[in-house]
Amino acid sequence: xxxxxxxxxxxxxxxxxxxxxxxxxxxxxxxxxxxxxxxxxxxxxxxxxxxxxxxxxxxxxxxxxxxxxxxxxxxxxxxxxxxxxxxxxxxxxxxxxxxxxxxxxxxxxxxxxxxxxxxxxxxxxxxxxxxxxxxxxxxxxxxxxxxxxxxxxxxxxxxxxxxxxxxxxxxxxxxxxxxxxxxxxxxxxxxxxxxxxxxxxxxxxxxxxxxxxxxxxxxxxxxxxxxxxxxxxxxxxxxxxxxxxxxxxxxxxxxxxxxxxxxxxxxxxxxxxxxxxxxxxxxxxxxxxxxxxxxxxxxxxxxxxxxxxxxxxxxxxxxxxxxx
Amino acid sequence: xxxxxxxxxxxxxxxxxxxxxxxxxxxxxxxxxxxxxxxxxxxxxxxxxxxxxxxxxxxxxxxxxxxxxxxxxxxxxxxxxxxxxxxxxxxxxxxxxxxxxxxxxxxxxxxxxxxxxxxxxxxxxxxxxxxxxxxxxxxxxxxxxxxxxxxxxxxxxxxxxxxxxxxxxxxxxxxxxxxxxxxxxxxxxxxxxxxxxxxxxxxxxxxxxxxxxxxxxxxxxxxxxxxxxxxxxxxxxxxxxxxxxxxxxxxxxxxxxxxxxxxxxxxxxxxxxxxxxxxxxxxxxxxxxxxxxxxxxxxxxxxxxxxxxxxxxxxxxxxxxxxx
Numbered sequence: 001x002x003x004x005x006x007x008x009x010x011x012x013x014x015x016x017x018x019x020x021x022x023x024x025x026x027x028x029x030x031x032x033x034x035x036x037x038x039x040x041x042x043x044x045x046x047x048x049x050x051x052x053x054x055x056x057x058x059x060x061x062x063x064x065x066x067x068x069x070x071x072x073x074x075x076x077x078x079x080x081x082x083x084x085x086x087x088x089x090x091x092x093x094x095x096x097x098x099x100x101x102x103x104x105x106x107x108x109x110x111x112x113x114x115x116x117x118x119x120x121x122x123x124x125x126x127x128x129x130x131x132x133x134x135x136x137x138x139x140x141x142x143x144x145x146x147x148x149x150x151x152x153x154x155x156x157x158x159x160x161x162x163x164x165x166x167x168x169x170x171x172x173x174x175x176x177x178x179x180x181x182x183x184x185x186x187x188x189x190x191x192x193x194x195x196x197x198x199x200x201x202x203x204x205x206x207x208x209x210x211x212x213x214x215x216x217x218x219x220x221x222x223x224x225x226x227x228x229x230x231x232x233x234x235x236x237x238x239x240x241x242x243x244x245x246x247x248x249x250x251x252x253x254x255x256x257x258x259x260x261x262x263x264x265x266x267x268x269x270x271x272x273x274x275x276x277x278x279x280x281x282x283x284x285x286x287x288x289x290x291x292x293x294x295x296x297x298x299x300x301x302x303x304x305x306x307x308x309x310x311x312x313x314x315x316x317x318x319x320x321x322x323x324x
Numbered sequence: 325x326x327x328x329x330x331x332x333x334x335x336x337x338x339x340x341x342x343x344x345x346x347x348x349x350x351x352x353x354x355x356x357x358x359x360x361x362x363x364x365x366x367x368x369x370x371x372x373x374x375x376x377x378x379x380x381x382x383x384x385x386x387x388x389x390x391x392x393x394x395x396x397x398x399x400x401x402x403x404x405x406x407x408x409x410x411x412x413x414x415x416x417x418x419x420x421x422x423x424x425x426x427x428x429x430x431x432x433x434x435x436x437x438x439x440x441x442x443x444x445x446x447x448x449x450x451x452x453x454x455x456x457x458x459x460x461x462x463x464x465x466x467x468x469x470x471x472x473x474x475x476x477x478x479x480x481x482x483x484x485x486x487x488x489x490x491x492x493x494x495x496x497x498x499x500x501x502x503x504x505x506x507x508x509x510x511x512x513x514x515x516x517x518x519x520x521x522x523x524x525x526x527x528x529x530x531x532x533x534x535x536x537x538x539x540x541x542x543x544x545x546x547x548x549x550x551x552x553x554x555x556x557x558x559x560x561x562x563x564x565x566x567x568x569x570x571x572x573x574x575x576x577x578x579x580x581x582x583x584x585x586x587x588x589x590x591x592x593x594x595x596x597x598x599x600x601x602x603x604x605x606x607x608x609x610x611x612x613x614x615x616x617x618x619x620x621x622x623x624x625x626x627x628x629x630x631x632x633x634x635x636x637x638x639x640x641x642x643x644x645x646x647x648x
Contacts, residue, residue, distance in 0.1 A: 145351040
């Protein structure tokens with residue numbers, strides 16, 4: 001069985017070997033740039049791990065794994081324009097280093113490249129892999145749209161928020177695992193179980209991201225904390241705070257959201273205070289644990305030897321305790 | 325045999341029946357909006373006509389035809405952002421009617437939708453159709469990048485310009501025909517001939533577009549003329565003028581390109597004067613005719629009854645004399 005680390009390293013190597021034309025440089029250089037940065041390569045690794053549950057030959061899933069990673073990086077390139085993010089993995093985002101038009105067109109090209117690479121999937125599973133990929137890609141776009149829509153709304157329910165997270169983040173992890181499973185020869189029931197496993201760890205993963213922005217140890221986290229608070233980003237914490245707060249507390253919360261000029265550290269401290277009064281750290285931690293445990297329980301339902309799911313279990317355990 | 329008009333009408337009906345989710349509205353409404361405007365539907369009609377050369381059953385090519393049209397409209401939605409075009413088919417462009425982020429994400433969604441629709445192509449030809457579609461889509465992006473790069477250069481050769489036109493415009497028309505041919509059961513030689521036919525009319529089509537901006541009768545054209553001149557757009561006329569002009573004439577040309585505040589009608593008149601001094605209208609008309617004649621000669625090389633290519637011949641003749 002291949003571990004997460006082995007799958008990540010394999011993908012890192014393969015992505016570096018991916019041939020792209022030299023010209024036009026303004027189209028292909030940004031693609032090389034975003035793919036060469038050291039991403040975590042979790043999604044493509046999950047394709048290989050999903051395949052590995054059902055087959056010892058993970059090489060047949062490499063095209064699909066690459067396609068998923070190229071697709072993911074396409075979404076990052078376009079999301080960075082839409083969210084006006086200046087940095088990506090500690091380097092200038094493509095629309096900053098080049099310009100916005102180049103980021104739009106290079107992103108488009110990556111999306112097409114993802115399909116081109118995906119078509120290298122063995123013919124026996126290509127049709128169902130393509131169907132799942134298309135469906136998932138549309139859901140990811142829907143998730144990003146809801147996320148942008150939420151920016152202008154203060155009345156988002158926790159359910160709406162979790163639905164957005166499922167679309168924007170979780171379905172891609174779920175599809176990565178299921179695509180790997182299908183290529184590895186899994187039956188429908190098994191493939192669907194891996195999808196459900198991925199959906200649950202995907203939601204947990206994003207909720208943890210929201211938490212880390214506020215509660216991470218900056219030294220371990222490697223990034224400044226509090227960015228979501230400063231930018232009024234609708235996170236699971238803010239969504240819950242907007243629902244649970246009342247009276248003076250709610251007034252204070254709204255004032256912080258409306259105030260355009262403020263001291264960064266003061267805003268972070270005061271918002272954290274409100275979150276603490278509402279016990280949101282422990283409430284959200286429980287939610288995250290719930291998703292993790294559900295994911296682990298799903299793995300136990302797979303009708304294969306427990307040894308075959310050991311790497312996925314290990315991966316889940318490492319996620320539960322992640323500090324960055 | 326189906327005429328161009330019949331194929332266009334069929335596609336217009338099918339595009340209106342294309343089901344899209346209601347929600348999120350900000351994602352799918354712009355797609356409905358751009359697809360419901362009355363485009364010419366030439367590209368999808370060419371898929372059907374390409375199929376019809378080799379088969380009486382054009383229904384099998386409808387998915388591919390729709391995919392090509394959805395892809396084309398995706399490029400329009402993103403190009404309008406990049407080119408800062410305010411109007412599209414006499415209506416506000418999507419990035420103006422909604423906003424830029426929505427135009428980016430709805431465009432992305434259309435590109436994925438195009439692949440989803442394309443996958444409805446009969447299994448027997450899906451793999452080669454997909455390969456051609458991927459290849460073509462990448463070329464179209466390369467063409468748009470060269471077009472944007474040209475904005476900052478005064479040293480574009482006619483060859484470089486024609487290469488850009490081939491990528492940005494011609495390969496999609498060529499691929500539309502070839503994809504139809506493949507679905508219709510054409511052999512490699514026949515399919516490649518249709519591709520070459522489409523490539524030639526595609527280049528002619530774009531050069532005519534460049535000419536119409538300057539020389540069309542505004543009443544028949546239905547649009548204001550001279551926009552390319554006003555915006556310094558590198559057209560086949562300007563590229564040739566930059567190469568052929570000399571001395572005082574060249575100085576005048578460069579001055580017009582550099583001057584930021586000018587009288588619109590005066591700039592158009594003076595630039596037209598330079599084009600006239602260099603006989604660019606007749607030179608370019610000859611070039612266009614050359615491509616058209618080459619296209620017609622290619623059709624004669626097809627080893628099928630001349631009746632089967634009659635609609636494509638008629639289409640070519642109508643292009644030669646187009647005034648809008």
